[in-house]
Amino acid sequence: MSCFISGLTFIPQPFGDFLAVINGGEKTRDQNEKGSLSIYNVVRANGKMDLNLVRREKLILNGKELFPRNIVYAGNDDLLFTDADVGVCRISVKTSMKPTCIIPPRHAKGIRGICLNDKGDIFVTGLASNNVVQYSADGTLIGEIVNGSHGLRNPLALHYDSVRKFLFIGSARRGHSFMYVKM
Numbered sequence: 197m198s199c200f201i202s203g204l205t206f207i208p209q210p211f212g213d214f215l216a217v218i219n220g221g222e223k224t225r226d227q228n229e230k231g232s233l234s235i236y237n238v239v240r241a242n243g244k245m246d247l248n249l250v251r252r253e254k255l256i257l258n259g260k261e262l263f264p265r266n267i268v269y270a271g272n273d274d275l276l277f278t279d280a281d282v283g284v285c286r287i288s289v290k291t292s293m294k295p296t297c298i299i300p301p302r303h304a305k306g307i308r309g310i311c312l313n314d315k316g317d318i319f320v321t322g323l324a325s326n327n328v329v330q331y332s333a334d335g336t337l338i339g340e341i342v343n344g345s346h347g348l349r350n351p352l353a354l355h356y357d358s359v360r361k362f363l364f365i366g367s368a369r370r371g372h373s374f375m376y377v378k379m
Contacts, residue, residue: 202231203266205275207289213238215247216275216289218264231255231264233277235289253293257282262295266310266353270333276318278307284320284335298335304328309354309366319363321351328354328365328376342376 202220206213215236232254236247255262255277262285267277273290276298284299284307301307304322311319316333319341326344328351331337341363342348353366363376 202264203277205267205269207235207269207273207275214250214289216267216269218267218277220264231262231279233264233267233275233287233293251289251293255279255285255287255295257285257295257297265308268310268312270312270316276310276312278310278320280306280308280323283307284310284318284331299331303337303340308352311354311356311363313356313363314358319354319356321354321365323350323352323368326351328363 201217203218205216207216215238217234217236219232219234232252234252235250237250239246239248255264262279262282264277264279267275270276273288275287275289277285279285282297283301285295286298287293287295299320304320304325304327306322306324307320308323309321317338318331318333319328321328326348328341330339330341348365350368351365352368355364357364365376367373
């Protein structure tokens with residue numbers, strides 16, 4: 197299986213750190229190329245860092261193989277990842293590693309980017325709907341933050357800066373990015 201890395205996140209642990217990598221697959225190229233989640237142990241020794249594969253799982257929800265795009269560590273050994281068709285899914289790295297959908301793509305179409313603020317609120321980009329939407333940690337809609345009427349086009353990636361309270365939005369458009377100041 198020749199999947200590409202579409203997202204990764206760091207999982208800090210008291211006795212060793214881990215890296216979670218989403219392999220997204222590509223629906224348009226090969227229907228046999230599906231997405232998976234790989235967990236690596238970060239090993240530091242003699243000034244070097246190595247990654248050792250701990251676990252790899254195909255991501256399946258209700259019998260359907262997923263095409264994940266981005267991932268973020270949500271604390272308590274939970275990971276959140278995006279799938280353009282399904283929305284935002286939660287997965288626990290300590291239990292079954294089976295995803296559950298917590299945010300369907302009702303308010304953001306073609307969900308790609310994801311990040312969390314310091315309160316655990318979830319921000320997602322709607323690549324097809326040209327918007328960024330905010331949800332509480334349990335998946336309750338808080339509201340649309342910015343959309344196409346503000347000049348946002350093809351939002352793909354997000355980063356929340358908790359020091360400055362900025363939500364940075366990266367666009368798929370060539371030479372164009374967008375920044376929103378969160379108060």
